[in-house]
Amino acid sequence: MAIHGNRQGAMSQQLLLALAEQLKLPLLQIARQAELGQPSDLPAVRTTAESALKLIDSYLLGVRLSTEGQTALALEPVSVSSVLYDVATDLTAAAQFYGVQLDLKVAGRYGPVLANRQALKSALTSLGMALIESLPALDAKRLSLDLAAHKCRYGIVAGIYSDSVKMRSVPLADGRRLMGQSRQPLHDISGQSAAGIFVADQLFSAMQLKLQSSKFQNLHGLAAVLPVSPQLSLI
């Protein structure tokens, strides 16, 4: 038990280090834009600040769910497509800013899953924001991300996909080990600490779910499988 606690503490410290490193970027963006002093930069400064605050909020939610455990994790029937719609709405301003096209793809009508709506939304928003920021640096021909839900044998897969981000399971596992210790733990997809992806990972873990690499319609992405409860389908 003590070993498990120590490991969890070390992971949480590494995540905090990755987050601190990541947060240098929005502060720097704001500082340099302020130096130029153009009033037309104000919307950009606001979008940057809001994205940074959302990342901090998601991190804090992850910490709360991880430490308080099941008592804080109020599970409820959640419609995956409505969560994806909310995430797309939240990410629209940042996506426009970075020139990334966001598409919502829900392949069919699905019943509710048992999840924590706020945590699921925060996880997908953090993940989406991290990918939006990374995409323009990947020399991609087309800057687009799909927020998608589709069915698999084990439940409903919800995640974010792209034809530029070729995320596979081995680099993701390596990235988890390097988080907080390397400046670029996911160097194939981010020039930064990729804290948004690890914050999403933490939130999925708190919900007993796992962020993993996934393929959908020839696109690569990061997603989690949400188990469908037969009882919930009666609702």
Add this chain to the structure above:
Amino acid sequence: MRILLIEPDKILASTYKRALVLAGHQVTMCAGAQAAIIAADQTQPDVVVLELQLPGHSGIEFLHEFRSYSDWSKVPVIVQSMVPAGEFAASWTLLSGRLGVTEYLYKPLTSLQRLTQSVAAA
């Protein structure tokens, strides 16, 4: 001067570009190392401003490739990075020697004015 600005963050890149253009330079922006080599071939830059932390191929890999062409062996390269210079203390001889880095700027502490001064002096 023709500047090749290699900066992975789109917002920072556009801010740096505006500051350098205001200072009278022509700026070509690139987000990654591969695109930067192609851009260097097309624009023949007088100065390169480089971030070392790039997704995929790193800034160091870019420098090795860039210096392997004789046309670009003398082009000044200013590193402006989120990585503190102290982390490269052990390999500074390589950076300043074979890879020809003329100046190392730590990005969080480098104002736009300081950057434009360094570019003008390069």
